[in-house]
Amino acid sequence: MKKSSHHCGRFLPAPLSRREMLAQAACGFGAVAASALLSRTGLATSSGPALATHHAAKATSIIFLYMDGGVSQVDSFDPKPRLEQDAGKDPHRLFKVDATQFNNVGSMLPSLWKFNRYGQSGIPISELFPHIGTVADELAVVRSMTSEFPEHTNANYFLHTGSGLQGRPSMGAWTNYGLGSENDDLPGFIIVNGGLIPPGGLDNFTNGFLPATFQGSVFKPTVTGLSNVSPREASAALQSAKLDFTRRNDRAFAGRLTSGDTAPDALESAIANQELAYRMQAAVPNLLDLADETAATKRAYGCDAEFAPTKIFANECLLARRMVERGVRFIELTCPSLGADRWDQHGNLREGHANNARAVDQPIAALIQDLRQRGLLETTLVVWSGEFGRTPFAQGGDGRDHNPQAFSIWMAGGGVKGGTIVGATDDYGYRVVEKKFMIHDLHATMLHLMGIDHTRLTYRFSGRDMRLTDIHGHVMHDVLA
Secondary structure, three states: OOOOOOOOOOOOOOOOOHHHHHHHHHHHHHHHHHHHHHHOOOOOOOOOOOOOOOOOOOOOEEEEEEOOOOOOHHHOOOOOOHHHHOOOOOHHHOOOOOOOOOOOEEEEOOOOOOEEEEOOOOEEEEOOOHHHHOOHHHEEEEEEEEOOOOOHHHHHHHHHHOOOOOOOOOHHHHHHHHHOOOOOOOOOEEEEOOEOOOOOHHHHHOOOOOOHHHOOEEEOOOOOOOOOOOOOOOOHHHHHHHHHHHHHHHHHHHHHHOEOOEOOHHHHHHHHHHHHHHHHHHHHHHHHOHHHOOHHHHHHHOOOOOOHHHHHHHHHHHHHHHHHHOOOOEEEEOOEOOOOOOOOOOOOHHHHHHHHHHHHHHHHHHHHHHHHHOOOHHHEEEEEEOOOEEOOEEEOOOEOOEEOOOEEEEEEEOOEOOOEEEOEEOOOOOOEEEOOEEHHHHHHHHHHHOOOOOOOOOEEEOOEEEOOOOOOOOOOHHHEO
């Protein structure tokens, strides 16, 4: 046959024997085997970018402590003595007051709680958090965080997905997509629901346009924790036969829809999720059963606390540690229900913030201490944050309105420089005046500590390479050890 002048010429003129085919394909078989092995350690995934890390990772897991509603920075981690001096004054006479969520601007309101210095670092922490104060030297407190949105739903989307619009992938989904899971039998991204799904709903935890295998799985901090986690069949053999039948039908259907070498993601993800669900029936009961935890450990977390919300969040934090031990990549804890509002005190600030702090303070401190004691804190990044802060002036007489222009967060473990304060706000805690950071910077830093360059973790969607930080974001080097 005459060669075409446009052909590469790299074809075999005669069919291969079986022996020749096996010899030439040997490296290919090795690559298939290597891919299977790497996928089990997070270095490649069936739908992911198949990367290890862009640089040496400090953290292998993230625990995100989500303080739903917006904690007041001037009542928690950013003391402002000037508020005492100007208490009761009209804020319009002191500085430019921007429009707030409800525009019910009252007088300047000093903190209702005293601040004490903790640890060798002497970080000032409100008396709302005496237990967290005991681990102050593990914390990198960032006082200069900002948001772009003053309303809960959009601010929650922004905090979780890097966009104020609904439908983008959550930071947990991006992390799971980039690194994969270290445990074949548990999801790589888990939300432990303490009772309050935040404004914006489950879209805060969505996979968005990423493959559906990376969406968050919602657990409850209870013995069952998950619906249908126990098999309903009379025997393991019966269940296995049903699953085999389903698997054969799924694969046959996928084969009919396959284009090139791949089937549609929705179908492949559904099959993968069903198979994971089967494996979870063995792994989840063991994860949720706290019987092997000592009484001292449970007591330290507050599992036996008189205040019911403390018990709920204690179980959440203890489960988070157990998930880290089992290789879950990204764990988010939501606040327990108090029978009133979350950290969103437009009125009754004293009772509302006090009860919310009472629920989370002891469990969080115990979590950090427990991780440290077990040698896990060095590789676990703990992040504490709400979606924005509060105003230094009152809303009405005894509340604070939303303030996206300045709020405090902290990080611990996983490559973070403990005992550090980064950034500053003005004399009233109203606006950032030093080292202003945005949510994109927080996301870039979290990914950086996990060994990922946020500018290189992308996914092609709608004709564009999308990423968690969009076209923004810088690593917050001041918090790095």
